[in-house]
Amino acid sequence: MGRYLHLPLGGRPHRVYFEEAGQGPPLVCLHTAGADGRQFRHLMTDEAITRHWRVLAFDMPRHGKSLPPAGWQDEEYRLTTAAYVELILAFSDALGLDRPVALGCSIGGKIVLELALRAPQRFRALIGLEAAAYQTPWYDDTSWLHRHDVHGGELCSALMSGLIAPQAPEETRWETLWMYAQGGPGVFRGDLHFYRVEGDLRDRVDRIDTARCPLYLLTGEYDFSCTPDDTRATAARIPGARLTIMQGLGHFPMSEHPERFRTYLLPVLEEIRATASP
Amino acid sequence: MGYDAAVSPPQPEAIVARLPELVNADAGLVRRGQGLTTTFLLAVGDTEYLVHVAGGRLAPVERGPFLLRSWTFAVRAPGDAWARFWTPLPEPGYHDLFAMKKLGVARVEGDLWPLMAHLRYLKDVLAAPRRAPASG
Numbered sequence: 222m223g224r225y226l227h228l229p230l231g232g233r234p235h236r237v238y239f240e241e242a243g244q245g246p247p248l249v250c251l252h253t254a255g256a257d258g259r260q261f262r263h264l265m266t267d268e269a270i271t272r273h274w275r276v277l278a279f280d281m282p283r284h285g286k287s288l289p290p291a292g293w294q295d296e297e298y299r300l301t302t303a304a305y306v307e308l309i310l311a312f313s314d315a316l317g318l319d320r321p322v323a324l325g326c327s328i329g330g331k332i333v334l335e336l337a338l339r340a341p342q343r344f345r346a347l348i349g350l351e352a353a354a355y356q357t358p359w360y361d362d363t364s365w366l367h368r369h370d371v372h373g374g375e376l377c378s379a380l381m382s383g384l385i386a387p388q389a390p391e392e393t394r395w396e397t398l399w400m401y402a403q404g405g406p407g408v409f410r411g412d413l414h415f416y417r418v419e420g421d422l423r424d425r426v427d428r429i430d431t432a433r434c435p436l437y438l439l440t441g442e443y444d445f446s447c448t449p450d451d452t453r454a455t456a457a458r459i460p461g462a463r464l465t466i467m468q469g470l471g472h473f474p475m476s477e478h479p480e481r482f483r484t485y486l487l488p489v490l491e492e493i494r495a496t497a498s499p
Numbered sequence: 500m501g502y503d504a505a506v507s508p509p510q511p512e513a514i515v516a517r518l519p520e521l522v523n524a525d526a527g528l529v530r531r532g533q534g535l536t537t538t539f540l541l542a543v544g545d546t547e548y549l550v551h552v553a554g555g556r557l558a559p560v561e562r563g564p565f566l567l568r569s570w571t572f573a574v575r576a577p578g579d580a581w582a583r584f585w586t587p588l589p590e591p592g593y594h595d596l597f598a599m600k601k602l603g604v605a606r607v608e609g610d611l612w613p614l615m616a617h618l619r620y621l622k623d624v625l626a627a628p629r630r631a632p633a634s635g
Contacts, residue, residue, distance in 0.1 A: 379618035383595025445598040
């Protein structure tokens with residue numbers, strides 16, 4: 222089921238689209254930069270998940286079906302840590318979600334680490350996919366992503382194609398890339414501001430207290446944006462963090478290869494159900 | 500899962516010579532590249548090749564050495580890296596041009612505009628041997 226929420230964000234009215242399926246404790250899914258909540262569509266149709274969880278995925282403003290706020294045409298979009306945290310907490314509050322599990326990928330995985338630092342009491346557990354306190358950039362000029370003489374959607378899609386594991390089925394590989402091709406102008410680049418400029422958490426990641434909120438980190442072996450070593454280095458600094466390196470998966474596990482990803486996700490969700498405080 | 504040199508090692512230079520045949524036989528790929536006409540340099544170790552693209556189709560690849568030839572951009576990697584890249588199931592780090600760049604084994608030089616504006620097509624051209632039956 223999909224519908225809209227009216228949320229004040231940064232003091233401006235926003236209309237945020239989200240979808241949900243299932244019943245149980247809330248599981249809020251956070252999509253990658255430049256994409257949208259459709260990346261989680263396979264979780265929402267997986268009965269092994271929806272019979273225990275209320276799965277929710279919103280489209281960030283400017284992504285998917287969530288329009289930009291009025292006045293966007295005169296702004297250069299830049300996602301900030303503060304705005305991203307505000308969005309997640311406002312979404313949760315508006316729906317009255319009781320200590321959801323947050324599962325985020327890439328920028329969504331990065332913000333999960335921020336949530337662990339800033340608001341662990343608000344979450345039942347946190348799951349970071351393709352997440353690390355820091356990752357070495359693999360391109361140094363993001364202006365390519367938004368210029369008049371290169372189709373931004375085609376380029377973002379082509380760049381992201383390399384982060385998908387070769388084992389991904391053709392259908393879900395190209396579906397993942399379609400979402401990138403649909404991104405609005407400058408949106409992916411604006412998201413990366415958070416990921417690349419504000420997203421260095423190395424000075425504080427060791428303050429995460431997994432006793433207050435369990436933290437799971439899962440990274441695909443073919444991800445060269447957030448590499449397994451990046452996630453290993455982060456997990457090593459967080460006592461109690463649970464690390465999984467996922468074989469045959471890349472940077473978009475939930476959308477590039479849903480069948481393989483669920484073999485890694487289901488045990489994590491079962492463990493959270495069994496151990497997280499109600 | 501990686502390339503095992505003991506078992507039918509791919510021959511990068513033979514693979515490069517087959518690029519036009521592989522690309523031109525793939526109608527979807529040719530269509531995706533129909534807006535591109537350029538010449539780029541592909542280096543396999545010390546051996547340089549000029550790859551001529553005309554409206555998404557490839558002309559025969561020229562093998563160097565070259566003395567006074569122009570190209571827009573160059574993609575360079577050692578032969579071993581290309582061999583790993585061209586295996587049907589490449590290992591992590593060798594599965595994508597930008598992965599090899601981050602790994603430090605591939606370099607991209609020159610005018611990057613044609614590459615970036617036609618990245619989907621050019622990545623698929625470079626990876627075409629991966630999808631082809633072994634030969635040579």
